[in-house]
Structures are given as C-alpha cells and as structure tokens.
Amino acid sequence: MAFVNIQNLTYKYPLTKTPALQNMNLQIEKGEFISIIGANGSGKSTLCYALAGFVPHFFKGEISGEIEVDGAASSKSTLDEWVVNVGLAFQNPFNQISGAKYTVFEEIAFGLENAGVPREQMKSRVEEAMQLTGISNLADRSPYSLSGGQQQRVALTSILVMQPKLLVLDEPTSQMDPIGTREVFSVIHNLTQSGMTVVMVEHKVEWIAHFATRVIALKDGAVLTEGKPSDVLTSDLLIENGFGVSRYTSVAREAKKQGLWKKDKLPVTLFEAAEGFNTK
Amino acid sequence: MKIEIKDLHFTYPTGLEALQGISLTINSGEQVAIVGQNGAGKTTLVRHFNGLLKPTSGSVMIGDWDTAKYSVAKLASRVGYVFQNPDEQLFSRDVLTEVEFGPKNLGYSKEKIDELVKQALAWTELTDKTETNPYDLSPTWRKMVALASIIAMDTPIVIFDEPTTGQDFANVSRIAHVIAELKKQGKTVITITHDIDFCAENFERVIALSNGKILLDGKAREVLGQEEILAQTYVDPPQLTRLGKLLNLKETVINQEEFLNVIARNVG
Ligand SMILES: Nc1ncnc2c1ncn2[C@@H]1O[C@H](COP(=O)(O)OP(=O)(O)OP(=O)(O)O)[C@@H](O)[C@H]1O
Ligand SMILES: Nc1ncnc2c1ncn2[C@@H]1O[C@H](COP(=O)(O)OP(=O)(O)O)[C@@H](O)[C@H]1O
Ligand SMILES: [Mg+2]
Ligand SMILES: [Mg+2]
Numbered sequence: 057m058a059f060v061n062i063q064n065l066t067y068k069y070p071l072t073k074t075p076a077l078q079n080m081n082l083q084i085e086k087g088e089f090i091s092i093i094g095a096n097g098s099g100k101s102t103l104c105y106a107l108a109g110f111v112p113h114f115f116k117g118e119i120s121g122e123i124e125v126d127g128a129a130s131s132k133s134t135l136d137e138w139v140v141n142v143g144l145a146f147q148n149p150f151n152q153i154s155g156a157k158y159t160v161f162e163e164i165a166f167g168l169e170n171a172g173v174p175r176e177q178m179k180s181r182v183e184e185a186m187q188l189t190g191i192s193n194l195a196d197r198s199p200y201s202l203s204g205g206q207q208q209r210v211a212l213t214s215i216l217v218m219q220p221k222l223l224v225l226d227e228p229t230s231q232m233d234p235i236g237t238r239e240v241f242s243v244i245h246n247l248t249q250s251g252m253t254v255v256m257v258e259h260k261v262e263w264i265a266h267f268a269t270r271v272i273a274l275k276d277g278a279v280l281t282e283g284k285p286s287d288v289l290t291s292d293l294l295i296e297n298g299f300g301v302s303r304y305t306s307v308a309r310e311a312k313k314q315g316l317w318k319k320d321k322l323p324v325t326l327f328e329a330a331e332g333f334n335t336k
Numbered sequence: 337m338k339i340e341i342k343d344l345h346f347t348y349p350t351g352l353e354a355l356q357g358i359s360l361t362i363n364s365g366e367q368v369a370i371v372g373q374n375g376a377g378k379t380t381l382v383r384h385f386n387g388l389l390k391p392t393s394g395s396v397m398i399g400d401w402d403t404a405k406y407s408v409a410k411l412a413s414r415v416g417y418v419f420q421n422p423d424e425q426l427f428s429r430d431v432l433t434e435v436e437f438g439p440k441n442l443g444y445s446k447e448k449i450d451e452l453v454k455q456a457l458a459w460t461e462l463t464d465k466t467e468t469n470p471y472d473l474s475p476t477w478r479k480m481v482a483l484a485s486i487i488a489m490d491t492p493i494v495i496f497d498e499p500t501t502g503q504d505f506a507n508v509s510r511i512a513h514v515i516a517e518l519k520k521q522g523k524t525v526i527t528i529t530h531d532i533d534f535c536a537e538n539f540e541r542v543i544a545l546s547n548g549k550i551l552l553d554g555k556a557r558e559v560l561g562q563e564e565i566l567a568q569t570y571v572d573p574p575q576l577t578r579l580g581k582l583l584n585l586k587e588t589v590i591n592q593e594e595f596l597n598v599i600a601r602n603v604g
Contacts, residue, residue: 094504095504095505095506096474096476096477096503096504096506096507097474101474147474147475147502148421148423148475150421150423151423197350198350201348201350201352202375203374203375203379204374204379204420204421204498205373205374205375205530206374206375209374227502230501230502231374231420231498231501231530232374232530233372233373233374233530233569233570233571234530234532234570234571234572235373235567235570235571235572236373236374236570237530238572259502259503259504262575298504298505298506299504299505300504300505300508302575303533303574303575303576303592304575304576304579306592307576307579307592307595307596310592310596311596311599314596314600316596316599316600316603326575326578326579326582327582329579330579330582330583333579333583333599334583
C-alpha cells in the first residue's frame, strides 16, 4: 500500500456550509516530493492540516473518509501519536515560534528536548539542521528579533530537525529571497533522496518544475489534475482555471500564437525555454 | 510628496546595525520596488518612513517633516504602511470597521470616508466580506484587508511590505491593479518584494539593498540586468531577463512584450 493513502476524504470546518475538502483521493509513495498548487481558498492548507492530524483532532468539524500514513490511520490515532511521524510547517511562520525560548538554537532544539533526545545528540542535530537552512549565524539571536525570512527559516528548521517520515510544508518559502528559495527546494529534494516523503504547498512554479516528482492542482477542495510537473504546469486546464504559470510558459504560449514557438510542448523551466527559442 | 533620506544609520537595541548609511531621494509619484536578501534591512528602512523607527543618526524627511520630530500618528496622514505580517496590523472585529478606522482617524468627512472605503474594498475584492472577522480569513485575505485599510487612508505615500507573498494569480493581479490605480492618482508607491517578475512588470525604479547598504538603485531594466551584483544580495534577475541572457540577446529584456519584440525582430 502507498505510504500516504487518502480515501474519500471530505471535511467541513465547524460552523461552515461548504466542505473545505470534498471526496479527495490521493496516494503518495515513500520518497516522493509532491507539490500542491491551487488558488486561495482551494483547500491547500486544509489538506496540510489533514495530513498533519490537526484536521480533525485540533480543528474538530465533520470528517468522513480516511487518512493513512505508513499504515496507521489518523482516525484511530491521537494527535500526540501522529506528530511523531508527521511534521508541519505552518503557512504563517510568524505563528510558529513557540514563545518559550530565548535563542534561535533553543527554539530549534525545543521539539527534540520534549522528545527526550539526549543532550549531545540534540546539539549535533540542531547544528546540522541550521547548516542546511543557512541560519548557523543566527543561533544566539532572539527568535523575535528576526526579519520575516529569517523567522521563516527558523520555523522550517525546527520541523526539519525532528526528521519526520512525512514532511508537510505550507508555503515554506513565501518570505524568502529568490536564491534562498532555490536552496530550500534543493535541500528538500536531497531529503527525499534519503527517503523522506514531502508534501509542499508552493506557488513558485519554476522551482516546482525543477524539483517536484509530482504536482497536484486543487480546486474547490478537490483534485483538479495531477501528474508530472512538465505536463501539469503547461496544461490548458491550468490557464482556464486561473492558475499562475511560469513566465517561460506564458511567453511561449504567446509566441506560439505568433508563430515564434515551433514546438508542441510548452516550456516550464529556463532551459526548456532556451532550447525551444533557439531552434527556430 | 518627496522623501529625502540622508546618511541614515539604525542600530537595534540588541546592538545589530541594520542600516549602515543610506542616502536616497524618492520623488513625488514614483513607483519604487525594494529588493534584497532576507535580513538586508528592507523592512527596517521603510519603518523609518512612517516613524515606527527613528534614525540612530542621519535623517528622514517626508515632505517638510523630519520624522524624528513627528509621531507615528501624525505621519499616518502622509505615509501608509502595510505590514509584512498582517497580524501585527489588524485589530478590529470585522473587515468594515478595520478599513474605516484609518480614514476616520484622519478626520475626513463622512462622504469622503464612505467613498474611500468603498473604493478600497472594491479594489481588493472584499466588498462581500465586510462583516467577516479578519481572523476568520486565511492569511492571504488578511493581507488584502491590511492593504485595503491602508489605501483607504488616501495618503500621498503608500508602502507595501511583501504584498504578493502567498497570493494566488488573481490576487497578485488585483495588487498590480491597485498599484497602477495609485500611480494614476499621482501617489508614491514603495513596495518591498522578493517576487522579481512582479517587480519587473510593475515598477519603474528598483533599489537593491544588501547588508544595510544600497547595492544598486536605478531604472528597473538597468538594475535587474546586473546578474552578478544582484547575486550578492541573493536576488535572481527576472525569468525573461535570464532567458534573454541565455539566448545571447543584445539588449536586456525584462518583460514579455519586450522579449517577444526582440525575438520577432531576430526572426524577421
Ligand atoms: N526587532 C528587531 N530587533 C533586533 N534586530 C532586528 C529586529 N528586526 C530585525 N532585526 C535584524 O535587522 C536586520 C534587518 O532586518 P529587516 O527586517 O529589515 O530585513 P528585511 O530586509 O526586511 O528581510 P526579509 O526579507 O527577511 O523580511 C536583520 O539582521 C534582522 O535580523
Ligand atoms: N479555521 C477555519 N475555519 C473555517 N473555515 C476555514 C478555516 N480554514 C480554512 N477555512 C475555509 O476552508 C476553505 C479552504 O481553505 P484553505 O485550506 O485555507 O485554502 P488554501 O490554503 O488553499 O488557501 C476556504 O473556504 C476557507 O475559507
Ligand atoms: Mg493556505
Ligand atoms: Mg522584511
């Protein structure tokens, strides 16, 4: 069976009329790097919450269907049991800082400390994680005296350090500078190479195309389309449904109308675009 | 209204010197984007414009007002600032109250307030959400509320701190539309952004900050074409600029129209 298995999942937040997730079905294999795209309100964050157990264990509401991760069913687990295997970085990184710690180092060590990881091991894991996200220089700073992008890196690092089997990231690079964004994608990609499974909500199509194994496009709480990044991200379906595409895709689409793009397939990445415009 | 900054230095109480000598003039009606790596000092800089921070040394003039001598409340009539994190800004129980708060506080007439609020809600497409509590909205819509509540104040200078963060295509287009409308009204718009394609498509002038200093300042095309210098502050040129470079186009292109023009000419 798939590592993540979502079956007929329908979920409604308390006091709302329409379900945020509607009869969703999704299978994810171990080591996949899944990218979720969709308009505001399409259910991306709710799906993240469902994978991370916050829906329904924290948000309550009405749920039907099932979510299984590594053979365990969400409905038969407590949130405490669930979070051992699944880590979630929230959409708003400003809310993720615990408020309990004085330094960035302690903030990142917080989860390991709670899990009773021995001191020496904790120290090396925290240092390693900070190195990965490029924040070693912030170790002694207060988590509150940081810029937006620095806070987001701290939030991300505090999840990475837990080494969850399933890593769920809700727009983890939204506050990050462009080159930092690319580096984070690359780090996450490397983690999946060593067996971690990642589900990441993102808008940055160019880097999704480079790194994700599969793209899932949501609309109104259901899967609109899914598949290989190069297929999904160039599909007419996306344009028709108001999704953002890369500038390479939109320029080639326009060029095609003017006879300046000769290939059938539209590009998503820089190199695909350069290749197509060169062979005219 | 002109903004004039002379040799601005700012050190946080922690001892960190976030701004290390910034001199800058922004003329009335300019559309300026500020880019640069995380921690470069972008937010710290713009928080000086509305007086949230006061210079450690140097000066910031908003028109004829020295920000060191004016309160945030006073400066609010000249500078509107949309926070990077909307949760630091929003406090009302519903969207309408939130958006009305600013213009009411500035003492505008009832008619003017109604007019401004209506327009701000329409531009941000919040008209059907006026009774909602901002905290029941998703972070992206909370940011739109924060944006509406600032543009409703009708200040000559408007500052957006990373407005397109996490926004979908429709909201990014709405924000671009707001910026274009404010430009038509002759307002100064200053926007911090990491979205370089958005920057290239909507701003005439770009300032790149790095480690509390100005790295580049000039016309969008001049600044965004300088790949190596931009890399020092972790910024990539726009996608189509990179494509143009890779294709060895002679001129720097920064948007779709320019790119297609050059390609069409090369073919023909
Ligand atoms: N309240 C604070 N106290 C102390 N230092 C701070 C505070 N806020 C920011 N800093 C530091 O000042 C420097 C500039 O931060 P600033 O928030 O201006 O960066 P920024 O360019 O807006 O970055 P980002 O793109 O991540 O939002 C950083 O080194 C940051 O850690
Ligand atoms: N805590 C909540 N309470 C009630 N409704 C919510 C809550 N969070 C999200 N929703 C609603 O669920 C739907 C999906 O939202 P969300 O998962 O946040 O979408 P996305 O992340 O794609 O923007 C929207 O209609 C939204 O208004
Ligand atoms: Mg979301
Ligand atoms: Mg900032």
